[in-house]
Amino acid sequence: MLLADEVATHHPVLSANPYQPHLARIVRIHKMVENNYLFTLRFAEDHLARAFRHQPGQFIMLSVPGVGEMPISVSSSPSRPEVLELCVRRVGRVTNALYRMRTNDVVGVRGPYGNGYPMQEIMGNDLLLAAGGLGMAPLRSLLWYALDHRDKFHNITLMYGAKRPDDMLFREELLALVDRTDINCLLTVDADDSGTWKNHVGLLPTLFDHAKIDPLRTYAAVCGPPVVYKFILQRLLDLGFPKNRILMSLERRMKCGVGKCGHCSIGYKYTCLQGPIFTYWDAINLPEMI
Amino acid sequence: MSKPTVGIFGLTGCAGDQLVILNCEDRLLDIVALIDIRDFLMASSENDEGCPLDIALVEGAVLSRRDADKLRAIRQRSKILVALGTCAVWGGVAAMDRGKDRARLLEEVYGEIGLTYDSSPAQALHEVVKVDLGIAGCPIEKEHFIAAVAALLNGDTPLYPEYPVCTECRMRENNCLLIERGELCCGPITAGGCEARCPELRVPCVGCRGPAGDTNVPSFVAMLEQKGFDRQQLAARLRTFAPEGVAQ
């Protein structure tokens, strides 16, 4: 662990401390959707900013000093280093406190943690990203990673659905992908009352009608609320996807992020270590998984 | 930035929680330096009644129309309303007999004239107005009060344990009065946070902090009955501090 090594020199008793948060500055706060802001962070120490590397799908533990710590997926791609982009939804104590912070305020970051998407395995195959609502947050890292290493992947399809155009995360940047030829970017909203929406209208699974998917050479990364899993998983299975090529990102309560505190356990796996990315095969073999 | 304005009020209760605040000796000066106490009947004679408040701390339960009116007025002028003590959070001791017929009770106690008194069944604050934060305890823990002020000043809410007294009792490695001595200890269903103060002194927990976050009263009562406690006696004990939470 790179970050852990950094503290080794400072604390003779605690040779390496995986719980050590490193200070990071909020360099930008962008309101994407009501109660879903994108926070851009940069480590206070330059060498950390440069050294930090993550895999798409991994998360960090984010500290709001004096309030608490929580797991947040890294939404930026490792192919765009030096800053971390976090898409955070306001839901409780720590997220509320984060929302009260301003640019230049200091937070704590440690990580990255979790397995992330199996990039080595995915490369050379087709990639299907299917997200509903907030599920775009962890997938966005994977999306840009794939686009930035475009030659390493065959067909790339993104299917993303939100309730209304205003609820769509990363809307502008995703709309800009619609016309690109190196990705089939399918965006849908359940309903459009603005009258300005020029993409699909309808529930997420209807996008399958517009996608060409070869189940035997595709990895599917799915993320979203339970309904999304329910419908998308069924569609993928119907299409004949092998169960271990369907990748899901799961959420559990977390306190340590490093396999100690016990909160994130599902059956006998720790989401923070063996997850948060699980295959569908894992999922049906662990009790309480979904 | 101007200091947040704070009011401290008592409805029907023993003022024990206000006393705890006054007893924060070493910390009281720090607290006073950070907040602007506008209304605190117990400590000052000059009160600024009616000014808007950032934080209102209200002790005691609602036992009369006057209490209810006062509480509504406090709510109106306050951004954050904190229920202080088990009476305010749960109705507490005052709610003990609320299952009984109120009129008969008043008559029993005061004779016929009692029927004309302004007295209503005891209610916790949240049953009358919106409460933003509850600090249980009879009286409250000094540390919890300070933690609340510290958090509220930052715009956060404090965290209090939801687990039962047993958890803290075990952490302190006490002997178990319930299991080892067969005493009626309410630790398993009472909210922790007191560091098991009573069992630590070999005194069974009477449940003064109100119910824990997640209680299993039927099983608790069945277990005590099996130990030979009489249902009536149990019902009385369990009603004492939290009418809703634990009475069957």
Place this chain on the structure above:
Amino acid sequence: MKILKLPKEKLDLFASVVQQFGELHAPVEQDGKYVFKRLMRWSDARLEYDRTILPPKKYFLPPRETLFRYRPGEGFVPHTEGLDQRIILFGVHACDVYAINILDRVFAGKYPDPYYQARRKHIAIIGIDCSPDKHCFCRSMRADFVDHGFDLFFYDTGDYYQALVGTALGDDMVLATGSLFEPVDGTDIDDYKRRSWNKRRAFQLEVEIRDLPEIFEMEYQSEIWEELGEKCLSCGSCSMVCPTCYCYDVADHVELGSRAGRRARSWDSCLFASHALVASGENFRGPRASRIKFRFYHKQRGFVAEYGRPSCVGCGRCISACPVGIDVVQVIDRLRRVQDVASR
């Protein structure tokens, strides 16, 4: 492994010499039960104790522990106070040493826990053999003997304690006593074997743990979980007293009038409703039945998948600490019992 023997009457002498290696802690009596505590005098030690209310885990993973102090400007500064305090735990039973060995594995791995590790490095363990009582089933859990994890381990063989020397520190302790310890001969070995045989026969409780993970999987939907859920009070006692329950919660405690404060952890339990609750309000183990099932599942099945053995060592503490008499041995027995299929 070096094996020596210590004449019983010299134990107190040994204890006084060994104090130069750290503060001496041993089981002492507390209202008829026992607790590990700092010894004020050797005569307070009760080496014939049954079990302590809390296991030695409290020394390595204290019930509450500050991890960091935070000051704006300074950041998170690790709290290291007391981590290097030298303590000698005298009289730890085999199952409890075994449990510490299990915690060692949990707190190692890819992200070693430096707080635990520091304490483990500075706290010496002198184990002592014991006789099972009505709640002990450590033999069934394969934890009635340990071959590592202690500095010294004493077996009572009548007139002597036979001492296994587990570490260099243990050896130093032996050497520091000069010639208190004696070499063992054939009769001593026979004494030990007799003792071992007698202990084996003294167990009153037995469970079979082979293929228990499979049985747990098969009985995942068993009605027993509902029954236990109706009974359990979620009081958390069983997790607190368990030598291998390690779940903890983390919270920040802010100081009055600032953003400074400390980050602390405290023991937690999977029996609490909050354990698997997330901000959306979803609770992955909401019903009490699923929580108590999880506790047994984690100890007897999940841990096997992860570490190759159950995390339960059979110390019996949870049995004697449960107000409503939930008993792990009975639960396992029930899961194993063949039921008349027609009546299911």
